[in-house]
Amino acid sequence: MSTSNSLTAAEAAAALGISLPTLYAYVSRGMLSSSPDAQGKHRLYDAGEVRRLARRKEDGKRAGKVAQKVLDWGVPVLESSITLVAEGRxxxxxxxxxxxxxxxxxxxxxxxxxxxxxxxxxxxxxxxxxxxxxxxxxxxxxxxxxxxxxxxxxxxxxxxxxxxxxxxxxxxxxxxxxxxxxxxxxxxxxxxxxxxxxxxxxxxxxxxxxQQANVLRAALxxxxxxxxxxxxxxxxxxxxxxxxxxxxxxxxxxxxxGPRHGGETVRVGALLEEASRAPDLDRYLANRLARHEHGAHGPILSGFGHPLYQEGDPRARLLLGMLADCAPARSPLAEVLGLARAVRDTTGAEPTVDFALAAIERVLALPAGAAFTLFAxxxxxxxxxxxxxxxxxGRLIRPRARYIGEYEATGRAWGTAQTRHRFGERSGHTQPARQPAQRRHARRRLRGATQGAASQRKTRPGLSRTDPRHRAARQFDRLAGSEPVILAVAFDRQPDFARDHLEDGRTRDTPGRRGLAMFQFENPHFTHRLSPSKNFSVVPIIDVR
Missing domain, CATH: 1.10.580.10 (Citrate Synthase, domain 1)
Incomplete structure (x- = not known):
């Protein structure tokens, strides 16, 4: 490991925001690697690996609160070493x-x-x-x-x-x-x-x-x-x-x-054309903004305001500057830059790369669709x-969705009548009463699943070894292997409480009883986060997947 790309233990711990014992625990768990220092007895840590782990930790802290925004300018969903957009660059x-x-x-x-x-x-x-x-x-x-x-x-x-x-x-x-x-x-x-x-x-x-050909090169x-x-x-x-x-x-x-991606250049071209025919540019912009305020769909103005660049899109800034240096004498460059200036003064929004590409097409009199061609x-x-x-x-990208629609109370899926009968769950649906023999068999299955767990000496925080919640959690630890494990977790509080405290799980509210949520944990290493407390109890499923 090159010393120029390595950190000491103290530096690595500071970068991760953890203590030295926690850093050593990360190494023992395989989350971080270290190498001996050739000039001493200390260990060195790869700076790139520490940086990646710090980013994962930061994303993990935010995941429980913004998971629903992952696909909308939210938390990164995969790792890449190709391109970085940060701090306006x-x-x-x-x-x-x-x-x-x-x-x-x-x-x-x-x-x-x-x-x-x-x-x-x-x-x-x-x-x-x-x-x-x-x-x-x-x-x-x-x-x-x-x-x-x-x-x-x-x-x-x-x-x-x-x-x-x-x-x-x-x-x-x-x-x-x-x-x-x-x-x-x-x-x-x-x-x-x-x-x-x-x-x-x-x-x-x-x-x-x-110079104009150079603008095309820079745009690409x-x-x-x-x-x-x-x-x-x-x-x-x-x-x-x-x-x-x-x-x-x-x-x-x-x-x-699509018109909300590279096809935005077509909409910007239409905006430039309309603005060029408007006798009063300020009045034209005021009418466009008024239509937006009254519920018009889409962005305020196509080609302005990028969520990742609060101070303005650097691509647009570069291309518009290069275009201004080589525009033909009788080109509509003044109209284009005047529109950008008026929008900035009115809304504070800066031009995006879509605006710059449409401006190149218009100022250099390129064929229709040239802006999209440059982009593509x-x-x-x-x-x-x-x-x-x-x-x-080599991995398949397969995200999961949170189902929020209606479903029938039949079959063997989660939340169906048959599954709720297994755990004695009541719901708003009309269900046949459980017969004594069925109740007897259900109790036997639950006893069989948790038998022997009470003899284990280690207890969970706040629970005695005789507490049924402790036995159920111990049974979950025994069942948790390499395959995903599903639990039914009945909360004394609202399911939001679970989402805040169990960030690695995916919840699904169950109709019929408020406070009942299901969690599926893909990684068995997170099972320790399910330690029962006074806020909830755990019921293990006999048949795991």
Whole structure:
């Protein structure tokens, strides 16, 4: 372990906010590793590993209160080393993306995010596809929008190519380069080429000014990745199923097209057009804001205000500045910047990258849909990087949902009449009375499940060994193995009390009796958190899963 990337025990404990004994306990449990100091008798801790553990602890503290907001700009749901958005900055593999956008090409960013050399991408073999077939497809779909053309041609091309995505690192890189070039070629209706993508776009759109072509290059780099947005999460979910890269990227492209994601550029273009025709810009904005206040759906103004950048989107700031330096003399640049200034003065909202891309399309007189094309071609590089990372991870992304709807009181599912009869639970549903023989058998099953637990000497806090809650919890400890274990927990207080104190469980309120909640614990190491107290009692299930 390099000493420059290592911490002492005191430094690691301070970073985690724990004591030294707790730090040593983390090491003994395998949560943290250490290595001997070559210059002394002390142990050293990897700074990156400590930092990751500290972030997990912080997320875990918040999980019980904001779990329902995980999918809405909330707590991170997976780990990645590709992109960081923090403190108003965008970092690619630890490098400031705005500094990279000053000079780097999209292919160089691909090399950074894909963890290979730029030469490896430049020397990748040409797309193994018949030129005549591709030209015929382009002619057939020439009247379609860039998005529609790409959504059709990308899967069609995949059917003609070998499925070698998971056969090795070289095969993955070759496939990645082919996907990147095919998608760009489909969107600009051109033949796949190894030429830098910003030059292909400039040639197709007849942008001959070098500074203006440089704006296109910077836009591609600024759009290369943006952490776990909707389209990137879609790509990772598809990749986690073992699907081919072509299918994952096609799914990401479909997600990007939505009006609340990359399709926002179309709405910004419409806003710029309306504002340019308005005789009084201030009155126009006042009317738009008034419609929002009276219940209009959607954001206040498309292209303004990003939840992750309280001080303004750095991508928009960079691109608008570069555009102002090279705009044609008779361009509508003044109108675009005037709208941004008026919105800032009226609402305090700053332009986003969607506004900047739409401004580039309008000021440079690019074809309709050019803003979305810039977004999609640039973001493909990030999608592929996340697909590679997810492939290495190897796990299936399968979140759970909290059911809040109605359900019938029949069958063997949790909360049904049969299950509630097992535990003698009353509900609002009409149920047949339990016969004496049924009650007798139920008591025998419960006694059998907890038999022998009373002889164990170790007691739970606040409970005697004869307390039935202690016996039930001991039985749970015995049943808890590698498989998930389900408990029925009857609370004397509201179920919210359980959520606050048992953050690792997922609750589901049961109709019929207030204060009854179910918890499913995937990790048996958290079973010690179920130690009964005076606030609740635990009833074990005889048949665990």
């Amino acid at each position: 965008l970092l690619y593999r630890g490098h400031d993306a705005m500094d990279l956008a000053q000079s780097a090409s999209l292919e160089e960013i691909a090399a950074l995010l894909w963890e290979c050399s730029a030469r490896r991408i430049a020397d990748a073999p040409a797309v193994p596809f018949a030129t005549a077939q591709w030209a015929a497809w382009l002619k057939l779909w020439s009247d379609s929008t860039p998005l529609d053309r790409a959504l059709v041609l990308l899967p069609a091309a995949a059917a003609q190519m070998p499925r070698v995505w998971a056969l090795g690192r070289d095969a993955q890189l070759d496939t990645a380069c082919a996907v990147m070039r095919l998608l760009a070629a489909a969107m600009i209706s051109a033949a796949p080429s190894n030429e830098p993508l910003h030059r292909q776009l400039a040639s197709t759109w007849r942008v001959r000014n070098r 780099v600024a759009c290369a990745d943006h952490e776990l947005n909707a389209s990137t999460f879609t790509v990772r979910c598809i990749t986690s199923t073992g699907a081919h890269l072509f299918g994952a990227v096609a799914g990401g492209l479909a997600a990007l097209s 071609v640039g973001r493909t590089v990030g999608w592929i990087a996340h697909a590679m990372e997810q492939t290495r991870d």
